[in-house]
Amino acid sequence: MASRPRTLYEKIWDAHVVETRDDGTALIYIDRHLVHEVTSPQAFEALKVAGRPVRRPELTLAVPDHNLPTTARQDANGRPMPIDDPESAAQLAALEVNAPAFGIRYIPATAKEQGIVHVVGPEQGFSLPGTTIVCGDSHTACHGGLGALAFGIGTSEVEHVLATQTLLLQQSKPMEVRVEGDLGPGISAKDLILHIIGRIGAAGGSGYVIEYRGAVFERMTVEERLTVCNMSIEAGARAGLIAPDDTTFAYLKGRPMAPQGAEWDAAVAYWRTLHSDDGAAFAKSVTINAADVEPSVTWGTSPEDVVAIGGRVPSPEDFADESKRVAAQKSLDYMGLVPGTPMTEVPIENVFIGSCTNSRIEDLRAAAAILKGRHKADNVRWAIVVPGSGLVKAQAEDEGLDKVFIDAGFEWREPGCSACLGMNPDKVPPGERCASTSNRNFVGRQGPGARTHLVSPAMAAAAAVTGRLTDVRELV
Amino acid sequence: MQPLTRVEGRAIPLGLKNVDTDIIIPAKWLKTISREGLGAGAFESLRAEPGNVFDDPAYKGAPILIAGDNYGCGSSREHAAWAMLDLGIRVVIAPSFSDIHSGNAVKNGILPVVLPQDAVDRLLEVAREGLEIAVDLEAQTVTTPYQDRFTFQIDPFRRDCLLGGLDEVGLTMARGEAIGGFEAARTAAQPWLMRGTAA
Ligand code: SF4
Numbered sequence: 001m002a003s004r005p006r007t008l009y010e011k012i013w014d015a016h017v018v019e020t021r022d023d024g025t026a027l028i029y030i031d032r033h034l035v036h037e038v039t040s041p042q043a044f045e046a047l048k049v050a051g052r053p054v055r056r057p058e059l060t061l062a063v064p065d066h067n068l069p070t071t072a073r074q075d076a077n078g079r080p081m082p083i084d085d086p087e088s089a090a091q092l093a094a095l096e097v098n099a100p101a102f103g104i105r106y107i108p109a110t111a112k113e114q115g116i117v118h119v120v121g122p123e124q125g126f127s128l129p130g131t132t133i134v135c136g137d138s139h140t141a142c143h144g145g146l147g148a149l150a151f152g153i154g155t156s157e158v159e160h161v162l163a164t165q166t167l168l169l170q171q172s173k174p175m176e177v178r179v180e181g182d183l184g185p186g187i188s189a190k191d192l193i194l195h196i197i198g199r200i201g202a203a204g205g206s207g208y209v210i211e212y213r214g215a216v217f218e219r220m221t222v223e224e225r226l227t228v229c230n231m232s233i234e235a236g237a238r239a240g241l242i243a244p245d246d247t248t249f250a251y252l253k254g255r256p257m258a259p260q261g262a263e264w265d266a267a268v269a270y271w272r273t274l275h276s277d278d279g280a281a282f283a284k285s286v287t288i289n290a291a292d293v294e295p296s297v298t299w300g301t302s303p304e305d306v307v308a309i310g311g312r313v314p315s316p317e318d319f320a321d322e323s324k325r326v327a328a329q330k331s332l333d334y335m336g337l338v339p340g341t342p343m344t345e346v347p348i349e350n351v352f353i354g355s356c357t358n359s360r361i362e363d364l365r366a367a368a369a370i371l372k373g374r375h376k377a378d379n380v381r382w383a384i385v386v387p388g389s390g391l392v393k394a395q396a397e398d399e400g401l402d403k404v405f406i407d408a409g410f411e412w413r414e415p416g417c418s419a420c421l422g423m424n425p426d427k428v429p430p431g432e433r434c435a436s437t438s439n440r441n442f443v444g445r446q447g448p449g450a451r452t453h454l455v456s457p458a459m460a461a462a463a464a465v466t467g468r469l470t471d472v473r474e475l476v
Numbered sequence: 477m478q479p480l481t482r483v484e485g486r487a488i489p490l491g492l493k494n495v496d497t498d499i500i501i502p503a504k505w506l507k508t509i510s511r512e513g514l515g516a517g518a519f520e521s522l523r524a525e526p527g528n529v530f531d532d533p534a535y536k537g538a539p540i541l542i543a544g545d546n547y548g549c550g551s552s553r554e555h556a557a558w559a560m561l562d563l564g565i566r567v568v569i570a571p572s573f574s575d576i577h578s579g580n581a582v583k584n585g586i587l588p589v590v591l592p593q594d595a596v597d598r599l600l601e602v603a604r605e606g607l608e609i610a611v612d613l614e615a616q617t618v619t620t621p622y623q624d625r626f627t628f629q630i631d632p633f634r635r636d637c638l639l640g641g642l643d644e645v646g647l648t649m650a651r652g653e654a655i656g657g658f659e660a661a662r663t664a665a666q667p668w669l670m671r672g673t674a675a
Contacts (some may be wrong), residue, residue, distance in 0.1 A: 018651070023632040023633045025631070025633045027651060027654070029659075031669055032672065038506050039553065041508075042509065043512075045509070046645075050645075050646075052649070055655075058670075058671065058673050059670070061672070066506075087507035090507075104673075126672065131669065136552060136553075138550065138576060152552035153551055153576070154553070154557070154583065155555075155580075156554060156580065157579070159645055163649060164655060165655065166651075168648065170631060172575070200625070202494055203494070203574075204548065206574065222515065236546065236574065254673070257675040263667065263668040266666070266668070267668050270666065296566075323492075326493075327493050403588065405549065421498075422503050422504060423506055423507060442499070443499060444499075444521050445498050455528075
């Protein structure tokens with residue numbers, strides 16, 4: 001045991017160092033690797049060309065999500081529905097062939113376990129506390145909600161992990177985001193993380209791994225913790241962490257790929273050591289007062305462009321730094337917003353409830369609670385709910401949530417990334433606004449010319465009901 | 477990957493901050509199973525604007541791009557690096573980069589140069605005049621015809637990989653014994669960690 005007090009991040013890092021090079025780069029062992037169709041074909045191709053095998057196929061799990069249409073996957077006879085877009089079809093087919101060819105477990109599009117990689121990993125117990133988890137997708141940070149060191153990688157790194165089960169990395173610096181006090185009634189984990197990103201900025205966590213600390217996080221469910229950690233990357237941090245505790249263990253116990261019996265007990269005993277020691281030093285520390293957090297919404301095209309729902313569209317002059325003024329003007333032009341407009345007067349034509357940030361059962365429950373007995377406004381043309389996995393979908397249907405959504409005028413879809421990114425058929429039309437529970441409001445993210453306002457599931461439901469951005473607390 | 481030692485040429489004066497990888501290459505271009513041809517979709521939304529720097533004949537084929545803070549933030553898509561490479565970009569100069577994107581860039585033979593904002597502002601001025609800029613990885617300098625000379629820092633391993641055009645996967649595979657030793661120790665002490673999908 002090292003004598004110096006260590007942060008949670010440092011403990012996980014230290015446990016995975018295979019060797020350190022003279023230049024300070026470390027070869028880090030990767031415990032879990034998630035693979036989807038978009039960022040893997042070139043990696044598998046490179047392995048094939050070089051004649052290299054996958055070192056540890058059982059440590060990788062493959063599932064399609066990004067490209068997959070969210071309409072029915074099977075016809076009345078149970079035959080898989082063809083995929084219209086030939087490029088998407090080719091990419092999906094490549095994963096379906098590549099994964100088994102390299103001995104990797106593949107969850108097919110029609111399986112009930114299929115879903116968004118970051119929903120599937122925790123749900124299957126594949127993602128575990130204290131592990132290193134990577135995926136060719138930046139929202140891998142999500143799994144930090146279980147106390148795992150999880151981060152997104154590029155395709156060359158996907159290839160590197162497949163071939164060697166390791167990555168060459170420079171250690172990041174530990175950063176603490178400490179939240180003091182309690183969130184007010186009706187304030188969700190999503191509101192909190194948007195508020196945090198607004199405070200520290202889209203690059204505020206660059207070079208750091210964030211640990212979220214404070215009683216607020218201890219009281220959160222695992223689902224809420226996953227939402228918080230998911231968006232760490234939007235603050236520039238490669239990963240975000242919340243120390244595992246009894247809530248985490250209760251969530252994981254009995255999941256298909258979680259340890260069992262005596263191994264479970266040994267795992268829990270180990271996981272209990274995974275927290276930052278008293279006196280451990282963080283290279284950067286930010287304190288947030290929970291009482292300051294209001295329902296949050298974005299106005300611009302960077303996730304740092306956050307205001308409280310009671311606020312107004314800012315003016316470029318509000319920003320001290322020149323490059324931010326220029327960026328703000330560009331954002332306002334793209335978003336078609338006039339400075340000074342109250343956020344609650346911004347009309348909404350589309351509502352998307354889904355994505356790895358907010359598509360778990362609790363998210364759907366929160367949205368359904370607002371929609372029950374209500375209907376979407378007439379100016380909301382398209383409202384869609386996309387569960388994060390087939391298992392979430394089945395659970396929601398057991399609870400009758402699908403009926404609540406359908407009665408409220410929403411479409412109830414099959415699991416996938418859907419309108420989180422404009423690469424499958426679910427897109428927001430050019431120039432139209434979308435109240436979205438996803439994680440990115442970038443230019444064109446939800447489709448060319450689409451205007452995204454990031455919100456929580458309850459806030460998205462509220463916007464659907466009134467047809468404009470709305471303080472959900474007025475509807476409860 | 478192509479080795480990189482010195483790059484000299486015009487620089488595209490983009491200057492924009494928070495250029496995310498959705499801007500560098502939009503999602504609809506990601507449906508490819510190859511690394512080639514992505515230049516056609518590179519910076520698509522910016523190129524839709526009349527008078528944009530990318531389509532200005534003065535910067536056609538320029539091997540250097542100058543951007544603002546937090547370049548390459550957002551999605552981890554390596555397609556962003558492939559798209560830049562396809563445009564002929566070998567060096568990006570910015571005050572800061574996203575961690576993931578700068579790693580992807582290096583793995584594809586693109587050099588991310590971090591310089592303070594005032595140095596970047598100065599280089600933007602020079603680039604806007606259409607003058608050539610020289611980036612020397614061995615000397616770790618950026619120089620202009622006006623005798624400006626800025627030095628930059630780079631991680632020595634990344635520098636070696638770029639200079640030698642090294643195959644990182646091959647280098648690590650050569651450490652197979654060390655990795656095997658690590659795995660054996662883990663299998664003995666914490667077997668559940670090694671089970672994965674076989675649990
Ligand atoms: S839901 Fe969106 S952010 Fe999440 S994995 Fe899919 S595309 Fe990425």
